[in-house]
Amino acid sequence: MESANDSKISKRTVFVTVGTTLFDALVKAVDTPEVKQELYAKGYTHLLIQIGRGSYIPARSTGDDRSLAVEYFTFSSSIAESLSSASLVISHAGSGSIFETLRQHKPLIVVVNEDLMDNHQEELAEELAERRHLFCAHPQTLYQTIASMNLDSLLPYPAGDAKPVAMLINKFLGFPVD
Incomplete structure (x- = not known):
């Protein structure tokens, strides 16, 4: 079991x-x-933040005994390394990002972009949260989600099982769901 001092030494991103x-x-x-x-x-x-095409620049910090080290970048040819070394992922609600994170068995908070039209991503995120594979938040509820999250309550997403995704897509498109 890790002591409090060990957890401060190990990097948790x-x-x-x-x-x-x-x-x-x-x-x-x-x-x-x-x-x-x-x-x-x-x-x-x-805290490693991929900001994409955004114009908001987060405050960098080297971290100390009382704060996170914060870094950011715009784009990378692959986020696979950042994803695999993460202890927690906070992601937009894109299906690719969601399923890649779940495939790697990483705890995930999906934050829904309310500015998108016809936001099918919110439906996917909410359905997967209801099934307890991830936590779903909005920008204004992110703090509360983090404060109340219990990572032990998450269930692993069944690898290679496309049926739940197909059912969600069929439901969204209005097809009958068995």
């Missing part, structure tokens, strides 16, 4: 991704002192 979109509301939400303090209080040591 929260990776935030907006994909290829513009989602400044998510970047601003994770850049608040309240969110950063809550993540630190939960034992995370680093």
Whole structure:
């Protein structure tokens, strides 16, 4: 079992991704002192934010005994390394990002971009949250989601089972669901 001192020494990264979109509301939400303090209080040591096409620039920090180290970047040819080294992922609601994170068995908070029209992503995120595979939030509820999250309550997403996804797509398109 890790002692409190060991957990401070080990790097526990929260990776935030907006994909290829513009989602400044998510970047601003994770850049608040309240969110950063809550993540630190939960034992995370680093915050890596992929800001995509956004114009909001988060505050960098090297971290110390009382705060997260914060870094950001715009795009990368692959986020696979950032994803695989993350202890927690906070993501936009893109299906690719969601399923790649779940495939790697990473705890996930999906933040819905309310500015998108015909937001089918919200339906997917809410359905997967209802099935307890992830947590679903909006930019304005991210702090509360982090403060109340219990990672032990999450269930692994069944690998290779396309039926639940097909059912969600059929439901969204208005086809009969068995």
